[in-house]
Amino acid sequence: MPSGEDDLIARYFKPLATAPGALGLIDDAAVLSASGDDLVLTTDAIVEGVHYLPGDPPDAIARKALRVNLSDLAAKGAEPAGFLLTLALRNVDEDFLAPFARAIGEDAESFGCPLLGGDTVSTPGPVMISITAFGRVSPGRMVRRNTLRAGHRIVVSGTIGDAALGLDLLQGAAANISEDHRAFLVGRYRVPQPRLQLAQAVRDHAGAAMDVSDGLAGDLTKMCAASGVTATIDTSAVPVSAAGRAMLARDPAKLARILGGGDDYEVLCGVDPAQLDQFLAAAQRAGVPATVIGTAEAGTAAPRWFDADRREVSLTALSFSHF
Amino acid sequence: MPSGEDDLIARYFKPLATAPGALGLIDDAAVLSASGDDLVLTTDAIVEGVHYLPGDPPDAIARKALRVNLSDLAAKGAEPAGFLLTLALRNVDEDFLAPFARAIGEDAESFGCPLLGGDTVSTPGPVMISITAFGRVSPGRMVRRNTLRAGHRIVVSGTIGDAALGLDLLQGAAANISEDHRAFLVGRYRVPQPRLQLAQAVRDHAGAAMDVSDGLAGDLTKMCAASGVTATIDTSAVPVSAAGRAMLARDPAKLARILGGGDDYEVLCGVDPAQLDQFLAAAQRAGVPATVIGTAEAGTAAPRWFDADRREVSLTALSFSHF
Structure with a gap:
């Protein structure tokens, strides 16, 4: 012994x-x-x-x-x-x-x-x-994912898609980007940044929240389904890092990977418009970027995604699933 | 989806x-x-x-x-x-x-x-x-394993060794015992009986406790080491089921397996002598057999094991470890 x-x-x-x-x-x-x-x-x-x-x-x-x-x-x-x-x-x-x-x-x-x-x-x-x-x-204050309501603005922290692009690079995907961009994307895949600094803003001002782990598109779909609402998203508003934009510039089809890939570990939340300014100000004080990307709406269809010209974007691979 | x-x-x-x-x-x-x-x-x-x-x-x-x-x-x-x-x-x-x-x-x-x-x-x-x-x-009332004190009586619930004998049978060990005994031992290996009915007695009257999962001998040794005491155990007092006794009668060397084998999921505790009667009465009310098998003593040596004639018993395989 x-x-x-x-x-x-x-x-x-x-x-x-x-x-x-x-x-x-x-x-x-x-x-x-x-x-x-x-x-x-x-x-x-x-x-x-x-x-x-x-x-x-x-x-x-x-x-x-x-x-x-x-x-x-x-x-x-x-x-x-x-x-x-x-x-x-x-x-x-x-x-x-x-x-x-x-x-x-x-x-x-x-x-x-x-x-x-x-x-x-x-x-x-x-x-x-x-x-x-x-x-x-505090008792009763955990923020849930099934409390998204029509009219809530949809907000995400940080940037989306980096980890999925980083995984692609690790798995041998060709990409004519700088070493810095490559290292950034791989780092985002390997070592997520949990947004704990945002916890108080979420607690105080968000109506619904979950983290983005299986891809923004899939996770938003889950949040809408759990809440009995749908949503409309402006894909041009989705925050993408400089490295992600470099990948997108070379291959616009990467957008589906950015929106659909997993491992972001950003916060996705629904915020009542009356709380939005306070939420964004609290996020800024916490040093966490937060971006409005769309709005929850009445309905039970899957969320719809539009480009900057209001043309609907079709996303094929929506989410990662183990089975 | x-x-x-x-x-x-x-x-x-x-x-x-x-x-x-x-x-x-x-x-x-x-x-x-x-x-x-x-x-x-x-x-x-x-x-x-x-x-x-x-x-x-x-x-x-x-x-x-x-x-x-x-x-x-x-x-x-x-x-x-x-x-x-x-x-x-x-x-x-x-x-x-x-x-x-x-x-x-x-x-x-x-x-x-x-x-x-x-x-x-x-x-x-x-x-x-x-x-x-x-x-x-209740706050502060979790019963710990490192609070065994010299003088505490060592008590175990249920019977010891059944699961190890059951595993041996499943792995092909020969044993000239009845089908009922065989089924009992295999059942003890496969489906432990957590002693939740004993939780209140433990909370109210035990000075130290742990469950026996890696074998009585090994787990008692751990409890003594954590508490900075040793113990003397009367192996003839260790509760053995009728099926276990049937195995022992055919092969007295099974004693080491009974005391050293794992998967008992019984409660091992140290009880202040002043609390012993109340502990045993509470166990009886809860419908859980509880047996005094020895006493904790000052010292830091490994616990010592004696037979009914006060001859020391040597245990070789003391405990299960994964590595």
Whole structure:
């Protein structure tokens, strides 16, 4: 004693478990102390070869695993409270675990979301990383996705499509763009930026929200369907990065990939027009770009997409699905 | 739309998500409403071929996946509040998913631990089921494993060793025992009985507790190490089922397997002698057998094991470890 599993935990993860509720990772459970807040629960798993490429750097994998969950908390208007980490590993690989643990510890620190506990199991198959993250909101204040109403303005944070274009580049797509643009897009695929700074603006001023993980088009469709409304989007208003615009300039057909691809981890929300100025001002104070791209409308059809000349745009590949 | 993933969730799991905090599984997150209690968090993953056998019945796999987490809640003195389910699947297999979902729904209902949300991902590798369960305790009242004190009596619930013997039988071990005994031991391996009825007794009267998942010997050693004490155990007092005794009668060497094997999912606790009568009475009222097997003592050596004649018993294979 200790066993290999206990040793792995003690070596790589115990140093990160500084929050009192983690109990130093020696217990079977962790504690989140009563706070008077509702607790927002979200869980996302990533699988080697499915959600990340076997050659991806371990620190980027760690950050992505945690950040996709933090992105959900941000979109729900919640403040991070901590996370549990489950790792399924083929073996104890120092070259993977050391940078993985260091990076997830850095992110836990910088996003204020401490490691509380987890589980480590062996698998003969691909590595799998499953994270459950917890956030706090005042009672009843979690922002939902099924509360979009006709008349709400549709707003997205940041820029859309970068990650999908970055994945294409990693998978060998040819693109006559600068090294800077290439690095930016690949970075957006590998290491999302959860919009936690936007959580308060979402909580205070958004009528509905979700994060964009399976592509803007697909996720907006889901939000409309859950809310029983439709929407009209001006694709020329959708915020695209300079690197994305460089790709678009060379191949206008990339628009479908930008709108339909996944892994954006931006916030998509519906804002009552009476709240819009306050939402945008709060986003600006938080340092997060926010752009109005359309309007929710009565109806149950799929959202409609138009170009700058008000011609309807047809999107074929709408969303990523695992099955 | 909906995608295959959404369809899978809608078909198999939405019917189970009746708790208000599950939001019908259409959101990215779930909510646990503020209650004034501390929240106990526990997570355990099981992997096909590692934690269960590929031929195991899907309903048994489902029950085991949830129950190993409920066992942790019981040992912490917590009342179940809900769980998140993450499934990594190779494909959408009706023959697996239908009985799996039905069984986990039945257990969620009977143990009062509703499905709140989760994630479903595809994997090219073995099926993996990761569950995070939540329990409530009054602030500061979670029972820990590192609070065992010299003088505490060591108590276990139920019977020990059945699951390890059952696994041996499934893996082809010869045993000249009755079909009833065989079925009992295999059932104990496949479908643990989380001791949630014992949670209140643990909360009210135990000084330290954990569940026995990696074997009594190994888990007691961990509890002693975490608490900075040692213990002396009377192996003849360790509760063994009639089926286990039948195996022991044919092969006394099975004692090491009974004490060292895993998957018991019984509660191991330390009880102050002044609380012992009340603990045992509360256990009896709860209908859970509880047996005193030894005493914690000052010291930092590994626990010592003695037979009925006070001869020391040497245990070789102490605990299951994944690596």
